Amino acid sequence: xxxxxxxxxxxxxxxxxxxxxxxxxxxxxxxxxxxxxxxxxxxxxxxxxxxxxxxxxxxxxxxxxxxxxxxxxxxxxxxxxxxxxxxxxxxxxxxxxxxxxxxxxxxxxxxxxxxxxxxxxxxxxxxxxxxxxxxxxxxxxxxxxxxxxxxxxxxxxxxxxxxxxxxxxxxxxxxxxxxxxxxxxxxxxxxxxxxxxxxxxxxxxxxxxxxxxxxxxxxxxxxxxxxxxxxxxxxxxxxxxxxxxxxxxxxxxxxxxxxxxxxxxxxxxxxxxxxxxxxxxxxxxxxxxxxxxxxxxxxxxxxxxxxxxxxxxxxxxxxxxxxxxxxxxxxxxxxxxxxxxxxxxxxxxxxxxxxxxxxxxxxxxxxxxxxxxxxxxxxxxxxxxxxxxxxxxxx
Numbered sequence: 001x002x003x004x005x006x007x008x009x010x011x012x013x014x015x016x017x018x019x020x021x022x023x024x025x026x027x028x029x030x031x032x033x034x035x036x037x038x039x040x041x042x043x044x045x046x047x048x049x050x051x052x053x054x055x056x057x058x059x060x061x062x063x064x065x066x067x068x069x070x071x072x073x074x075x076x077x078x079x080x081x082x083x084x085x086x087x088x089x090x091x092x093x094x095x096x097x098x099x100x101x102x103x104x105x106x107x108x109x110x111x112x113x114x115x116x117x118x119x120x121x122x123x124x125x126x127x128x129x130x131x132x133x134x135x136x137x138x139x140x141x142x143x144x145x146x147x148x149x150x151x152x153x154x155x156x157x158x159x160x161x162x163x164x165x166x167x168x169x170x171x172x173x174x175x176x177x178x179x180x181x182x183x184x185x186x187x188x189x190x191x192x193x194x195x196x197x198x199x200x201x202x203x204x205x206x207x208x209x210x211x212x213x214x215x216x217x218x219x220x221x222x223x224x225x226x227x228x229x230x231x232x233x234x235x236x237x238x239x240x241x242x243x244x245x246x247x248x249x250x251x252x253x254x255x256x257x258x259x260x261x262x263x264x265x266x267x268x269x270x271x272x273x274x275x276x277x278x279x280x281x282x283x284x285x286x287x288x289x290x291x292x293x294x295x296x297x298x299x300x301x302x303x304x305x306x307x308x309x310x311x312x313x314x315x316x317x318x319x320x321x322x323x324x325x326x327x328x329x330x331x332x333x334x335x336x337x338x339x340x341x342x343x344x345x346x347x348x349x350x351x352x353x354x355x356x357x358x359x360x361x362x363x364x365x366x367x368x369x370x371x372x373x374x375x376x377x378x379x380x381x382x383x384x385x386x387x388x389x390x391x392x393x394x395x
Contacts, residue, residue, distance in 0.1 A: 005046070008062040012046040019044030021069040021355050026055055026077060029098065031341025034348035036374060041352035043069070053314075061086045070094035070351040076313075080106040088113040094354035096347040100124050102385060103257055103284070111389045118350025119383050122366035123342035124334045129184035131333040132282040135306025136189075136250050138327045140278045141165040142304075145324055166276065170225070171249040172196045174238040176264070177283065178205040178231075182254030190215060190227050195249070197229040200238045204231055235264060239272040250278040257284035267292040276302040282333045285309035290317040297323040308333045342370040346382045353381035360387045362394040 003014045013028070016039040023038055025047045038045045048055065048063055054076045055063075060083055064071065068090040073079055075097060084106075087095065096118030097105055110117045138144055142163045149155060149163070173189045175182045178201040189195045190212055197212055199205070209229050216226030232238050239251060251273070255261050265279070265288040273279070281288055290311040297303060298319065306327040310316055313331065320326055334340060349369050353360075361369075361380040369382050380395050381387075387394065 004049075007046065007065055010059060010062050011049045012063070013049050015039055015045040015047070017044055022046065022067060023070045023072070023351055023355075024048070024063045024068055025072045026060060026063065027074055027098070029072070029340075029344035029347070030337060031344050033341065033370075033374065034344035037345065037348040037352050037377070041356055043352065043355070057082050064090050064092070066090055068092050069355055070096075072096050072098055072347045072351060075099040075101060075104050077104060079104055079110075081109045084109045084113045084115055087115060094118070094351045096120075096350040098343055098347045100343075101257070101284070107386050107389075111386050114390065116350075116354050116381070116384045116390055116392065117386050118347060118354075118381060119385055120343040120346040120350075121383055122364065123339050123346065123370060125180045125184050127336045127339040128181045128282055128333040129188060131308060131329075131335075132181075132185050132252050132254075132280050132306075133188050135280050135282065135308060135327055135329070136168070136252065136278060139280070139304040139306040139325075140168055140250065144327045166249075166278065168195060168250065169193050170195065172198060172241065173249060174241065174251040175199045176235055176238055176251065176253050177201055177255030178203075178208055179254060179256075181282075182252075183208050185252055185254060187211065189250075190229075194219070194225070194227055196227055198232050198238055198241045199229075200232050200235050235269065236272055239269055250280060252280040253283045253287055255283055255287060257286055262286050263289040263292075265289065265293070267296065270296040273303070275300045276304075278304045278306070280306045282306075282308040285311045285313050290320065293317075294319040294323065297325050301325055345370050349377065350381045350384065353379070354384070359393040359395040360384045 003017060005012050005014050015035055019042050021043045023043045023045050025045060028047050035045060057078055064086050068087060069092060071087060092115060095115055100119055100121045102119050105117055107117055142165045146163045173195040175186050178199045183205060186197050186208060190197055212227055212229035216228060220226040270292060294317050304325045308329050309331055346366060346369055358379045358381060361378060361382045366382045368378050384392060
């Protein structure tokens with residue numbers, strides 16, 4: 001059962017009103033398991049129901065109020081000195097981002113205030129890779145262009161040259177960033193479409209290299225052309241070797257966002273790509289210089305891009321919306337019911353565990369928190385990014 005209330009004029013939905021620990025959740029989250037985790041830990045859970053899509057700092061400060069033990073926040077919120085200061089003054093002891101990334105969080109400020117910061121890794125890998133795959137083929141095969149064409153009533157009959165795109169089967173896929181998501185995407189492209197793989201990552205991915213090599217041997221044993229894999233020494237090499245001149249290939253971005261990757265794809269690097277290349281970004285928006293991308297799309301009509309993230313999200317750079325050769329979706333890479341509810345579960349488990357004095361989970365597999373009987377959820381915080389800085393115990 002839940003009830004409605006208001007915190008300094010900000011509407012909230014209250015769960016377990018008799019709970020002794022007050023936890024604020026800045027947006028309603030999918031699923032029910034996360035609420036059960038918090039209420040079972042003795043938390044009064046207040047979920048903001050404001051119609052504002054993105055909450056500003058003053059609104060979140062109102063929600064925190066004079067007494068607050070923990071907060072689950074969003075990647076669209078600016079968690080820095082002001083908010084962590086407010087949370088600390090309210091007696092707060094835990095914060096979790098409802099996201100695997102935490103570019104919106106100034107972690108040193110949280111450390112300064114002694115507040116653990118949680119995130120939600122381990123449930124987004126295949127979901128995000130699948131969306132990158134969808135963007136790849138939507139762009140390469142001009143699916144969205146065709147959809148608009150049909151809805152506009154312009155289809156008068158089949159034509160040999162109507163929306164001709166690129167065949168990717170057996171071509172070359174390039175990935176930049178060979179972490180968990182990049183690896184999952186690469187496997188989907190290699191296994192499903194017999195594509196050769198080139199990749200750049202500062203660190204060799206021996207698992208991925210061996211996997212593709214073994215798959216190539218399997219194909220060869222069946223009389224098919226073996227696929228190949230090669231780690232290249234630079235981003236530039238990937239952009240150049242993912243060559244579509246033979247009729248289709250793609251470069252997909254799966255890198256983190258930091259000072260070395262901001263505007264990683266700029267006008268100079270875009271110029272290295274073939275005029276009919278396909279570029280996909282389901283990583284972080286600022287990895288691409290979006291203004292340079294718009295200019296490139298306008299100058300090269302056969303060049304196509306699939307974007308899930310944007311440099312100035314939620315805005316797009318001027319001209320991008322008018323580019324017919326761009327497929328754009330509103331940051332939905334993690335938008336499956338299992339993943340989004342799993343993220344909520346992990347965020348709640350982070351906060352509940354810290355408030356109960358539990359240690360930090362030191363294993364990469366977080367599925368014991370997400371799946372299985374509720375009673376068997378580990379008594380630990382699934383992922384605390386500043387655990388070592390704060391000297392938190394692990395298990």
